[in-house]
Amino acid sequence: MSSPVEVTLNEGSEHIALCDLLKHAGLSESGGAAKMLIAEGAVRVDGVTETRKRCKIRPGQVVETGGQTVKVIGPAISPG
Numbered sequence: 514m515s516s517p518v519e520v521t522l523n524e525g526s527e528h529i530a531l532c533d534l535l536k537h538a539g540l541s542e543s544g545g546a547a548k549m550l551i552a553e554g555a556v557r558v559d560g561v562t563e564t565r566k567r568c569k570i571r572p573g574q575v576v577e578t579g580g581q582t583v584k585v586i587g588p589a590i591s592p593g
Contacts, residue, residue: 528569
């Protein structure tokens with residue numbers, strides 16, 4: 514199993530929708546494909562199957578699908 518891909522939230526963001534995360538991380542080709550994966554029960558969040566397409570994924574959570582893993586990290590804090 515490969516290392517998890519890390520996705521950093523944009524500054525000012527507290528979460529990302531699950532379907533958007535899958536698309537952004539390259540785990541699905543489109544938002545529609547991401548929604549189908551979720552509806553089919555093929556996505557796990559922190560080890561639990563998740564079927565809510567707009568589930569809010571926050572820093573520290575781990576998403577798995579198709580043998581690939583994504584870890585969400587908080588936005589980088591800019592100095593000053």
